[in-house]
Amino acid sequence: MMPAAIRIRGLSKRYRSGILANANLTLNVHEGELLALLGPNGSGKTTLVRQVTTEMRPSEGAIEIMGIDAVRHGQRVKEIIGVVPQEAELFEHLTVEQHLFYFALFRGLGRPSARKCVENAIDELQLGERRKDIIKHLSSGLKRRVLVAIALLSDPPVLILDEPTTGLDPGSRRALWQVLLERKRRGTTMILTTHYLEEAELLADRIGILSHGKLIALGTLSELRGKARVGGLLDESEEGLMEVYFRFIEEKV
Numbered sequence: 001m002m003p004a005a006i007r008i009r010g011l012s013k014r015y016r017s018g019i020l021a022n023a024n025l026t027l028n029v030h031e032g033e034l035l036a037l038l039g040p041n042g043s044g045k046t047t048l049v050r051q052v053t054t055e056m057r058p059s060e061g062a063i064e065i066m067g068i069d070a071v072r073h074g075q076r077v078k079e080i081i082g083v084v085p086q087e088a089e090l091f092e093h094l095t096v097e098q099h100l101f102y103f104a105l106f107r108g109l110g111r112p113s114a115r116k117c118v119e120n121a122i123d124e125l126q127l128g129e130r131r132k133d134i135i136k137h138l139s140s141g142l143k144r145r146v147l148v149a150i151a152l153l154s155d156p157p158v159l160i161l162d163e164p165t166t167g168l169d170p171g172s173r174r175a176l177w178q179v180l181l182e183r184k185r186r187g188t189t190m191i192l193t194t195h196y197l198e199e200a201e202l203l204a205d206r207i208g209i210l211s212h213g214k215l216i217a218l219g220t221l222s223e224l225r226g227k228a229r230v231g232g233l234l235d236e237s238e239e240g241l242m243e244v245y246f247r248f249i250e251e252k253v
Helices: 045-052 074-078 096-106 111-124 140-152 170-185 197-203 221-230 241-252
Strands: 004-014 020-030 034-038 060-065 081-084 158-162 189-193 206-211 214-219
Touching: 004 045, 004 189, 020 045, 020 060, 020 189, 020 214, 034 045, 034 197, 045 060, 045 158, 045 189, 081 140, 096 111, 096 140, 111 140, 140 158, 140 170, 170 189, 170 197, 189 197, 206 221, 206 241, 214 221, 214 241, 221 241
Parallel strands: 034 189, 034 206, 081 158, 158 189
Antiparallel strands: 004 020, 004 060, 206 214
C-alpha cells in the first residue's frame, strides 16, 4: 500500500443556513491513486473538493496534502496542486496561449519554464489548432479543456478535478481520459468527481459514493460489488458500476 498523499479526518461542513454538506468524512487517497467520487446532486462532492483545494474552510476536521496542513497552510497547498473547478471564469479577451502563459507565471515559473509548460499543456490537451483563438469565441467544451490545461501547468503531484469532462463531446472526453491515465501512470495523485459512471469505472483505482454528505461506500469496483452482494443489494451476476451505484444510493435514501 502506497503512503497517503491526501488525508481527510473527521471533515464536516455546515453552512450558515444549517445545511450539513459534509458529515464526519474520513479517508486517505494514496500516492499515485485516482479516487473517483460519485453521488447525486447535493451529495456533498463539490463541497468536499472545495475544502481539499483550500477554497472553503471546514467547520470541523483536518485535511493534509503531501504532509501539509491544508487548513493552516493553504497557500503552500495551492503551490503543489492543480485544480479543475466545476465552474470558473476565464479571461475572455486573452488567447488560449496567452491564458496558459499568464497562469504559468502566476504559479511562479520563470518565462522560459512557463513557455515550456504551456507547450506541453497545449500538446497534451490537443489545443494546438486553437492556441491563437480568443477565449470568448470558444465553445464550453473547449473552455473546459483550457481549464484542464491550466491545472496541468508545472506538473503538480496532486490533481483535484471536479467534473472535468462536463460539456465535452465523446471524442474529447475519451482524449482527456487518456491524459488522466497517463498522469496516473506517472504517479500523480487525483481526486475526480463525476456523473459519468463509465468514467469512474475506467479511470478509478477506488470509488467513493457520497449521499447526503456522508461517504456511504468506498472501495474498488470489485469490493463494492462484494459489499452490495453481502448486503443483499446484488445477486451473483457481474453487474456494472451503474447497478452498484444506484443500489447503494437507493439503500441510503
